[in-house]
Amino acid sequence: MTEQPLVSIRDLKKHFTVGRKLFGPKPVLRAVDGVDLDIRRGETLGLVGESGCGKSTLARTLIRLYEPTTGSMVFDGQDVAHLSERDLVPFRRRVQMIFQDPYASLNGRMTVRDLIAEPLEIARIGTPESRTAKVHELLARVGLHADHANRFAHEFSGGQRQRIGIARAIALEPDLVICDEPISALDVSVQAQVVNMLEDLQDQLGLTYLFITHDLSMVRHISDRIGVMYLGKIVELASNTDLYARPSHPYTRALLASIPVPDPTATRPADPVRGEIPSAMAVPSGCRFRTRCPMATELCASSEPTLRDIGGGHLAACHYAGTELAA
Amino acid sequence: MTQSTSGTPVLSVRDLTTSFFSQRGEVQAVRGVSFDVHPGEILGIVGESGSGKSITCMSVLRLLKATGRIKAGSANFDGQDLLALDEADLSDIRGNKIGMIFQDPMTSLNPTLSVGEQVIETILRHRKATRAEARARAIELFELVRIPSAADRLKSYPHEFSGGMRQRVMIAIALACDPRLLIADEPTTALDVTIQRQILGLLRDLQARLGMAVILITHDLGVIAEVTDRIVVMYGGLVMETGPVRELFAHPMHPYTRGLLASVPDLRDDTHRRLTPIPGSPPDMAHPPAGCPFTARCPHAMRQCAAELPPIFGHSQGARCWLHHPDAPRIAGINEVAA
Ligand SMILES: Nc1ncnc2c1ncn2[C@@H]1O[C@H](COP(=O)(O)OP(=O)(O)OP(=O)(O)O)[C@@H](O)[C@H]1O
Ligand SMILES: Nc1ncnc2c1ncn2[C@@H]1O[C@H](COP(=O)(O)OP(=O)(O)OP(=O)(O)O)[C@@H](O)[C@H]1O
Ligand code: SF4
Numbered sequence: 001m002t003e004q005p006l007v008s009i010r011d012l013k014k015h016f017t018v019g020r021k022l023f024g025p026k027p028v029l030r031a032v033d034g035v036d037l038d039i040r041r042g043e044t045l046g047l048v049g050e051s052g053c054g055k056s057t058l059a060r061t062l063i064r065l066y067e068p069t070t071g072s073m074v075f076d077g078q079d080v081a082h083l084s085e086r087d088l089v090p091f092r093r094r095v096q097m098i099f100q101d102p103y104a105s106l107n108g109r110m111t112v113r114d115l116i117a118e119p120l121e122i123a124r125i126g127t128p129e130s131r132t133a134k135v136h137e138l139l140a141r142v143g144l145h146a147d148h149a150n151r152f153a154h155e156f157s158g159g160q161r162q163r164i165g166i167a168r169a170i171a172l173e174p175d176l177v178i179c180d181e182p183i184s185a186l187d188v189s190v191q192a193q194v195v196n197m198l199e200d201l202q203d204q205l206g207l208t209y210l211f212i213t214h215d216l217s218m219v220r221h222i223s224d225r226i227g228v229m230y231l232g233k234i235v236e237l238a239s240n241t242d243l244y245a246r247p248s249h250p251y252t253r254a255l256l257a258s259i260p261v262p263d264p265t266a267t268r269p270a271d272p273v274r275g276e277i278p279s280a281m282a283v284p285s286g287c288r289f290r291t292r293c294p295m296a297t298e299l300c301a302s303s304e305p306t307l308r309d310i311g312g313g314h315l316a317a318c319h320y321a322g323t324e325l326a327a
Numbered sequence: 328m329t330q331s332t333s334g335t336p337v338l339s340v341r342d343l344t345t346s347f348f349s350q351r352g353e354v355q356a357v358r359g360v361s362f363d364v365h366p367g368e369i370l371g372i373v374g375e376s377g378s379g380k381s382i383t384c385m386s387v388l389r390l391l392k393a394t395g396r397i398k399a400g401s402a403n404f405d406g407q408d409l410l411a412l413d414e415a416d417l418s419d420i421r422g423n424k425i426g427m428i429f430q431d432p433m434t435s436l437n438p439t440l441s442v443g444e445q446v447i448e449t450i451l452r453h454r455k456a457t458r459a460e461a462r463a464r465a466i467e468l469f470e471l472v473r474i475p476s477a478a479d480r481l482k483s484y485p486h487e488f489s490g491g492m493r494q495r496v497m498i499a500i501a502l503a504c505d506p507r508l509l510i511a512d513e514p515t516t517a518l519d520v521t522i523q524r525q526i527l528g529l530l531r532d533l534q535a536r537l538g539m540a541v542i543l544i545t546h547d548l549g550v551i552a553e554v555t556d557r558i559v560v561m562y563g564g565l566v567m568e569t570g571p572v573r574e575l576f577a578h579p580m581h582p583y584t585r586g587l588l589a590s591v592p593d594l595r596d597d598t599h600r601r602l603t604p605i606p607g608s609p610p611d612m613a614h615p616p617a618g619c620p621f622t623a624r625c626p627h628a629m630r631q632c633a634a635e636l637p638p639i640f641g642h643s644q645g646a647r648c649w650l651h652h653p654d655a656p657r658i659a660g661i662n663e664v665a666a
């Protein structure tokens with residue numbers, strides 16, 4: 001028997017109605033369009049995919065910043081898709097988020113001490129003195145000094161601000177931390193500092209990470225398993241080793257072949273995929289990747305492939321994944 | 328100067344020094360930058376945020392904001408110093424003999440004009456041509472940058488295009504007058520990897536076919552490795568290392584270049600091996616250090632480093648680092664080939 005996952009998402013949809021149309025139905029944007037995803041306890045699940053494919057919307061729906069349109073979300077055995085605002089309070093303590101932009105996501109007028117203590121205050125944990133002590137402990141954990149506590153966030157560099165954001169996110173000792181592009185606003189030389197720190201914190205605190213990123217090299221480094229998203233759906237999911245060794249969805253293959261490799265002697269395939277990602281307001285019939293897929297057949301236009309196990313827990317949503325044709 | 332390619336450079340920048348002035352004082356954005364770009368080559372400029380990449384190129388084209396001032400240097404293009412030309416002669420070169428692709432909104436697309444109109448305008452500004460000729464050329468350019476149904480798409484407005492298509496339009500405008508030099512500042516940073524791949528392939532292909540020289544600015548070492556011939560590594564407003572891309576990646580001479588290459592994960596490695604970050608953060612250019620700007624983060628820093636700015640040592644590949652002084656201690660992998 002495998003252990004019950006920490007998070008279990010089934011056929012989750014988040015649709016937005018957009019525009020102002022007086023007559024007829026309002027156009028619907030299918031940002032998240034039937035996601036199936038399990039996050040195991042203690043793992044780092046990487047989530048990759050191109051801009052607009054729905055990664056952030058999935059994360060925001062999972063923490064109930066957005067109301068799900070349909071589908072189920074189970075967190076540690078509890079259905080969280082339908083919890084009322086009041087019943088959400090304990091859940092929200094256990095799931096925290098780290099955002100992309102360390103400049104925009106922290107209030108520059110608050111001291112570091114107040115920023116990090118704020119979640120504790122809201123949750124009414126401890127006294128002001130014990131909270132200050134906790135802030136000092138958290139600062140040490142993320143590699144900052146206790147005397148940084150009285151300074152303002154705008155006095156820090158991007159990497160340091162991201163550390164403050166992380167200290168704030170772990171203040172309530174969450175089970176799950178959703179990292180939405182936590183390093184993409186940082187310089188290359190500073191990214192590695194933050195990634196190493198996230199890995200240390202995971203070991204020390206037993207955290208589970210959902211790590212969202214564009215960076216296909218970093219995601220391989222940090223993740224245990226990786227999900228690939230395209231137009232609102234997970235199209236492939238596998239262990240990091242398996243995904244890079246045996247990418248089985250044509251989109252994953254195109255994505256991996258597009259990564260610029262920092263090695264001038266590497267051989268590079270020609271344009272691995274044609275065209276651009278369609279609008280989430282006009283998702284193609286059948287397989288959503290078929291308009292760009294080099295292998296598309298008539299079947300692909302009429303029938304939507306399901307996300308299925310093609311062996312050893314490697315999931316792919318392509319009619320031909322795991323068959324001779326796809327090799 | 329360290330230069331491997333022979334022949335007359337298309338652009339030759341010497342000792343370029345640019346600062347910004349405000350109430351807070353002077354920000355020394357570019358502090359004496361020299362490099363050459365040769366015909367038919369792609370020169371990459373790489374370095375972290377704030378290292379002076381954009382301001383170097385904006386200075387060469389004299390497109391600085393009012394608070395910016397070029398304090399010294401020259402930029403030789405076609406036998407003329409761009410930094411000494413009057414504005415009328417300069418604007419004849421910009422967008423004509425030198426094409427530009429910037430992310431800066433000042434030079435990007437006008438939302439109120441159709442993209443075709445913007446291409447046609449650029450052509451008419453610099454060439455004696457009728458409107459019909461300019462229109463025909465615009466269609467040709469759209470085909471060149473592989474915009475499907477080129478003739479129809481001329482009528483579209485920028486917001487009707489995706490990010491990747493808008494970048495193609497920008498490239499078409501930059502190429503409109505057959506420039507001898509194309510300056511592209513982070514042309515693919517905002518794009519997805521599959522689209523980035525398409526645009527980089529297009530740039531490389533056009534560069535080879537049209538024989539122009541290209542300066543490509545990026546902070547992405549992968550992009551640098553993929554398309555450039557030679558690179559300039561900037562840090563703290565200075566050139567830290569320069570050389571042919573293969574040599575530089577195989578044997579980085581500068582501790583900063585080494586640190587940069589070591590801090591990115593190896594895509595071929597799935598062992599969760601710990602990353603090797605560069606400690607600390609880049610210097611504040613309002614108060615640049617007197618000596619080597621990398622001193623505070625460098626694992627090999629010596630007394631001399633904080634005291635005096637090193638010159639560039641080396642020939643076809645060169646590095647601004649005291650470790651390459653003949654009397655410096657030997658460090659495996661930097662100034663000594665590992666045994
Ligand atoms: N509040 C909203 N209202 C309407 N549409 C939205 C809203 N939030 C997101 N969208 C749309 O939903 C789609 C998915 O957006 P989302 O931000 O989740 O993508 P993403 O994968 O996180 O992209 P990126 O990598 O650029 O951050 C996009 O088409 C976006 O424009
Ligand atoms: N308008 C301005 N006023 C004051 N300082 C400026 C201005 N523009 C740039 N600078 C400063 O000049 C320095 C060099 O900036 P530049 O834009 O060239 O960096 P860059 O290498 O292009 O970085 P990025 O990768 O972030 O684009 C930085 O320290 C920056 O803060
Ligand atoms: S189902 Fe068809 S269109 Fe979709 S990825 Fe597979 S082969 Fe391509």
Ligand code: SF4
Pocket residue numbers: 581582583619620621622623625626627628629632637647648649650
């Ligand atoms: S000059 Fe000194 S501090 Fe600067 S990179 Fe070389 S060894 Fe390091």
Ligand SMILES: [Mg+2]
Pocket residue numbers: 055056057180
């Ligand atoms: Mg997002």
Ligand SMILES: [Mg+2]
Pocket residue numbers: 380381382512
């Ligand atoms: Mg720049």
